[in-house]
Structure formats: structure tokens, C-alpha cells
Amino acid sequence: MKLDPSIVRALPIPPSASITAASHGGSGFTTTAKITASSPTSPNNGSGDTHHFFLKTSTTPEAKIMFRGEHASLNAIHAAVPSLCPPSHAWGQMESGGAFLVTGFLDMGGARSGFGGAKSGKGSGMTLAKKLAKLHSTPVPVPAGGSYERPQFGFEAPTCCGDTVQDNGFMSSWETFFKERRLMMILAKSERTNGKDGALRSMVEKTCKEVVPRLIGDGHLNGGKGVVPVVVHGDLWSGNKGVGRIDGGGEEEVVFDPSSCYAHSEYELGIMRMFGGFGAGFWREYHEEVPKTEPVAEYEDRVKLYECYHHLNHHVSVLLCLVERRRGAGDGGFGRLVVMGWRADSESRRYSGVGIRAVRWPS
Incomplete structure (x- = not known):
């Protein structure tokens, strides 16, 4: 497999190293490969050094944004918990078109186990629950540049959650960030992609106006003290965790394909609970460290x-759109859709999840 010259120049290796690359792994949005770089034998290094890297490339319009965000995400997570994910070494534009990302090599060895799978060997011995708790307990830096005096909610780069480009512009208010940079953003994407839907807009706007301030308002959480931003993975479902070796180290419970930002730690838990794969033991151990x-x-x-x-x-x-109501009737040829909403108890003003409703609408 021939590498684009821009990728070769970006590798953190000496000019004399020999380089080979072969297709490795897979991804829904990118082409992936394993790069092996070997330095020649010399009096200083004996038999020479060999290093492995993981490469992603893509020619999609969002590739540069996606790889810039993943590069920043991996390095933010790795800086806080080095055994949780590999570092990213470089990202950029290829001479042949498209973009690339080069990271440390994560050898999954065919394993994508659940909680508790990697506690022995040469690894850190930390469970995924402990690592995530450490990530969610590590202070984030004050953004460089501007006139910021304290850490902000947001991130240094846009990130992609699936194929959705997320605006992570810094904000001092978590309530405002979640409303504007997440809920209203995804509503706008839905309307661009699927056309306007009054029921969906009404649901999202009501959630932003009534539910968000009630549940995560700046003056509501932690007795009015609010929450401090921490690094979150941002897309931590069961398919983005496993057991592997980072750059030849021991077996670890690890994560990959992050879509990070500086957020309320509980924001991470939404997608973790959505798809499952994290058992009761995981949550007990995690909340012992992060109440x-x-x-x-x-x-x-x-x-x-x-x-x-x-x-x-x-x-x-x-799917085509999000709706709160059934459209059409019958069972044949219908697509399944999941939506979520809230109801307000007018007396106590407490909001409770009405759960997930499946509705079907015609193909």
C-alpha cells in the first residue's frame, strides 16, 4: 500500500526509516491501515527500532473537520488518562486529495470485550470504570487566546459524532451550550436534511425552554454552584470500547473513535445508557469515584x-425524520423510529422521562 507523501512527512520517525503500510481494521467513514516504520541498525540502537501507527484516510467533504476533531479528542483523553486511548500524532491534507489521521497503534487482537476484561498482564490494571472516573475528575485547561479566565464548556475544535459536525465554540454556561450547541443544532440539521416538521420543532423548543433550565440550569445543579467542565469521550457506546494494547503495552480496557468536548460529566452517560453494554458493577465502581x-x-x-x-x-x-406521532397505518414496509420527550408535573415542577416511544411511519 503506497502512502501519500503528506502522511510520510507527518510520521514521527527518522528520515532513514523504511516504511510499509497494509490495510487494517475497518471503519464506516474512513479507510484504515497499519503503518510499520523500521529504523536501520546502528551502533546506537543495536538491531534498530520498529514503530507501528494507525492510519485513517477519507475523501469525504467533512474529512478534515472529522480528523482535526478526533486528533484533539484523542490527545485530550490521553493527556488525562494515558492508558485509556492511544495518542494522535498528526492530521492533515493529503496531496492526492482528502485528509488523514495518524495515531498510536491500538492492537485490539480481535477482542472487544465488556467491563472487567483487562486487569492483568503489563497494563495499568485500571478498569474502564476507574479510567473513565479519572477522566471525569481531571480539570480542563483554560482556553488559550481570548480573554477567558476559567475553563469553558466546548472544545478547541469541532468534532463529529457519526456524520454530524458539532460546533464546540466555547461558552461559560453549560445550560446554554447544551441547548444551542447540541439540541438546537441537531434540530437545524434535521430540517436541512429532512425538511421542516412542526411537531419535532415544537418538541425540541419546549425541551430547551422548559426542561433544560429545570434540570441542568446554571443555578440549579450542585446547590447553585453549577458544574465544572471535564473531558468526555462524547460517543462512548459499547462499540467504541474494548480490550487492546496501546503502542505495544500490556492489555488494557480502552476506548477509541472519540468525539470529545468539555462538558458536564453526566453528559457522557447519555449515550452509554442509550445502547447499554455497561453493567451494574461498572456503574457502582464509577460512581464510587464520581458521585x-x-x-x-x-x-x-x-x-x-x-x-x-x-x-x-x-x-x-x-431515518427520514423525527416525529412524535404515528403517520399512516399498517405493519408492512414501515420504518422504526425512537423519540424521547418529557412531561411536566405542574404542581411539583419536577420533570420525569416519559421513556422511549417507538412509532412507525410509511416507507
């Missing part, structure tokens, strides 16, 4: 609210 945000009684509702974004994102891409 549920106050008010604890509203924890489940907050997680459902965060899950709502991922339902909207997933189904705006996979």
Missing part, C-alpha cells in the same frame, strides 16, 4: 435528557 450530581433525585432525568440528543442525532441520520 451523582446534586440533586441526586433528578439524576435519571438528566441522563435521559442527555440521551435525547443522541436519539435525535442517530435517527436524523438513519
Whole structure:
């Protein structure tokens, strides 16, 4: 497999190293390969050094945005918890067109196990729950440039969650960030892709106006103190975790394909709960290190609210539109759609998840 000259120049290897590349793994949005770089024998290195890298390339219009975001995401996670994911070395434009990303090599060895699968060998010995708790307990930096005096919600680069480009422009308010950069953003994408739907717009706008301030308002969480931003993976479902070796190290529970931002730690839990794959033992261990945000009684509702974004994102891409109502009748040839909403108890003003409703609409 021949490498684009831009990729070769970006590799952190000496000019004298020999390079080979072969197709490796797979991805729904990219072409992937394993790069092997071998330095020649010398008096200083004995038999020479061999390094492996993981390469992604893509010619899609969003490739540069996607790889820039993944590069920043991997390095933010790796800086906080080095054993959780490999570092990213470079991203950029290829001379032949398209873009590339070069990361440390993550040897999955065919394993994508669940919780508790990698506690022995030469690895750190930390479970995924402990690693995620450490990630969600590590302070994030104050953004460089501008007039910021404290950490912000957002990220240094846009990221892609699936094929959705996420605007991560910095904001001091988590409530405002989640409303504008997530819920209203995905509504706008739905309308661009599928056309306007009054029922969907009404549902999302009502959620932003009534539910978001009630559940995650700046003056509501932690007794009015609010929440501090931490790094989140951003797309941590069961298919983006497994057991592997980072750059030849010992077996570890690891994550990959992140879509990070600086967020409320519980934002991470929305997609984790949406698809499952994290058992009761995982959650007990995680919350021993990262307690549920106050008010604890509203924890489940907050997680459902965060899950709502991922339902909207997933189904705006996979299906034609999001609706709250049944369209048409009959069973044959219908597509399945999942939506989520909330209801308000007018007396207590507490919001509870009405759960997930499946509706079918005609093909």
C-alpha cells in the first residue's frame, strides 16, 4: 500500500526509516491501515527500532473537520488518562486529495470485550470504570487566546459524532451550550436534511425552554454552584470500547473513535445508557469515584435528557425524520423510529422521562 507523501512527512520517525503500510481494521467513514516504520541498525540502537501507527484516510467533504476533531479528542483523553486511548500524532491534507489521521497503534487482537476484561498482564490494571472516573475528575485547561479566565464548556475544535459536525465554540454556561450547541443544532440539521416538521420543532423548543433550565440550569445543579467542565469521550457506546494494547503495552480496557468536548460529566452517560453494554458493577465502581450530581433525585432525568440528543442525532441520520406521532397505518414496509420527550408535573415542577416511544411511519 503506497502512502501519500503528506502522511510520510507527518510520521514521527527518522528520515532513514523504511516504511510499509497494509490495510487494517475497518471503519464506516474512513479507510484504515497499519503503518510499520523500521529504523536501520546502528551502533546506537543495536538491531534498530520498529514503530507501528494507525492510519485513517477519507475523501469525504467533512474529512478534515472529522480528523482535526478526533486528533484533539484523542490527545485530550490521553493527556488525562494515558492508558485509556492511544495518542494522535498528526492530521492533515493529503496531496492526492482528502485528509488523514495518524495515531498510536491500538492492537485490539480481535477482542472487544465488556467491563472487567483487562486487569492483568503489563497494563495499568485500571478498569474502564476507574479510567473513565479519572477522566471525569481531571480539570480542563483554560482556553488559550481570548480573554477567558476559567475553563469553558466546548472544545478547541469541532468534532463529529457519526456524520454530524458539532460546533464546540466555547461558552461559560453549560445550560446554554447544551441547548444551542447540541439540541438546537441537531434540530437545524434535521430540517436541512429532512425538511421542516412542526411537531419535532415544537418538541425540541419546549425541551430547551422548559426542561433544560429545570434540570441542568446554571443555578440549579450542585446547590447553585453549577458544574465544572471535564473531558468526555462524547460517543462512548459499547462499540467504541474494548480490550487492546496501546503502542505495544500490556492489555488494557480502552476506548477509541472519540468525539470529545468539555462538558458536564453526566453528559457522557447519555449515550452509554442509550445502547447499554455497561453493567451494574461498572456503574457502582464509577460512581464510587464520581458521585451523582446534586440533586441526586433528578439524576435519571438528566441522563435521559442527555440521551435525547443522541436519539435525535442517530435517527436524523438513519431515518427520514423525527416525529412524535404515528403517520399512516399498517405493519408492512414501515420504518422504526425512537423519540424521547418529557412531561411536566405542574404542581411539583419536577420533570420525569416519559421513556422511549417507538412509532412507525410509511416507507
